[in-house]
Amino acid sequence: MSSPYRAIFAAPGSRAFSAAGLVGRMPLSMLGIGIVTMISQITGQYGLAGALSATMALSTAVLGPYISRLVDRHGQARVLRPAGAVAVLSVAVLLLGVRAGAPHWLYFVCAAGVGTTPSVGAMVRARWSAIHRGAPELLHTAYSFESVVDEIVFIVGPILSIGLCTVWFAEAGPLLAAVFLGTGVLLLAAQRGTEPQPHPRAHHAGGSALRAPGMPVLVVVFAGTGAMFGAVEVNTLAFADERGHKALASLVLATYALGSCLAGVVFGLLRPGGSARGRFLLGVTLMAVSMIPPLLVGNLALLAVALFCSGLAVAPTMATSMSLVERLVPRARLTEGIAWTSTGLAVGVSLGAALAGRVTDRSGASAAFAVSAGAAFLAAAAAGLGYRRLRPAPEREDVHGGYDDDGRQDGPAPGALEGRGDLA
Template structure:
């Protein structure tokens, strides 16, 4: 492991909570694609499969920030364990209803409840932020490491979920995802020494972290970004099936995640200058551009190998953009609401995944998988447009004049988001 990564694990407990986070996040990469694979095998209906995956993602988007607000108030252990048990019960009900061929509405009811799943990645990043607050270099490396962990999950998760569901029995992928969630959350919450201190009074007084305009820009952009991810998952599974190699979809999606993993590993070693908002805008634009070749490759060649190569290149922009996003969240959200703020970005992704997977499922049913790659391209263009429109809220504010308190060494008011400090019109 390169020395910057080795250095961040010098603090006690860091290896354990990061490992627990890896297990807990496996469910993120396995549940949605596992449900798509399971339902498509049991019913042959990609529209229904995409809609159920979208329901889980949308439910998580609605419930996740509320769970994180409670975590900021009461701590991770007291909140995460009950929430996880609810989610596990709902996943079990979903698998049972699918296996027994119950009415579609029962599938949607259980899928909606399955969204009561904690944002494990936000919980782990909040622990890193607590340990390395005031040390931007170490925190950049820590966030890069967690981005690598995210991509490791997205490399291994689809392979396990699709592979088990196609080779063993249809419900195997989502079942294993639930097991990873239980193991990860209960192991993480058993580690009390690194758990961030809750801030019940501060968090309650400030209301929602979405008061920050900068955070709203990040979340809005991530809705479109999530649509890219959700659409690619559904369309790639359908495309692989059309080519007669459905199980190979897991390998193609793993290559997509591998590109992001490689980029994240390199990004964490860099000493970067300049404000992160500029890097973030470039990253979002790069994600949009990388979607352009997919439909051409699918329709003109029909090659899973070439599609995998195109997805690997597309993945190179993901991890750096995600790492930069976490740095911007920390800048624009008060400390007492950091977990909630990070979860809102995950919520934006989840909403986008819901929209993207649902839209892609219907396009696959109506026009075929190769045409459906236009869905992530459209989402990428939308993400770039939203990012460009909101960029002014993420840019650094003007340097303080000599007469301002900041220039005289007096700190700005604690807990005020950066975009409010830079906008005098919001003072009243």
């Protein structure tokens, strides 16, 4: 492991909470596809499977920021356990109901209950922010590392979930996802030494992290980016199916994630200059441009190469976006702020997948890559139009003094060291 990565893990407890975060994040990529596979195998109703997956995604989008806001107010341990318990119980009842042939309304109630799944990735990033808040370069490496972890989750999770459902028994994928969720939540909640300090008094003043001037811009950009991701998955599957190699779709998508993984690792080793918002705009623009080649390819090998190149822009952009959130929202609402980006991403994935499916049915998979490109360019346009709003929260200006908005400074501003009890 290279020096910057050794440095971030030198902090006591960092390895433990990052490992717990990896386990707790596995359901992100396993539950949705696992439920679709399970329902389609047992009932043969793809419409029902898709509706349940959409219900779960919508519930997560609605409840996720609220749960994260409770975490900021009351602390991770107090909120993680009950929220995780409701989610695990909802999955368990769903599996039992499907096996017993229960009425479909119960399926939807359970799918909605899964929306209480805590945003484990936001909890882990909040811990990194608390540990390395005075060292922006280490925080940059930590966020890059977590972006790589996200890609690993989305490479391994679907393969594991689908494989278990098809090879072992239909409920095996969602069942293992629930085990991962319960285990990860309990392990993370037990690590009190690295838990960020809650801010109950700050939340009595009211308001949401979404009120920070730049946050609506980020949520819109993430929705466009999510639509790009969702469309790419559907388009790749359809593209491979049209050429008689549907089973290879997962490998082609793995090259997309692999490109992102490699770029994320390298990005964590670098010390990029300029402002975070400038790098964010550049990254989103590069993602948009990289969606043009998939429109032009004619076989799976070229598509794999095109998606690998596209993936190179993903993890660095995601890591930079987390740095932006850390600066845009008050520290008392950091977890909620990160969760809002996840909400935008989840909504975008659902919309992008649905639209890409419709275009594929009408015009074919190659034409449907226009959905991916269109969503990416809309995200880049939103980032460009909202660029000036991506400014640090007032408390960040006070602390960083003569800063650029990347957190670098020559020294603290006058009075910057006063009133820092809330940040200690």
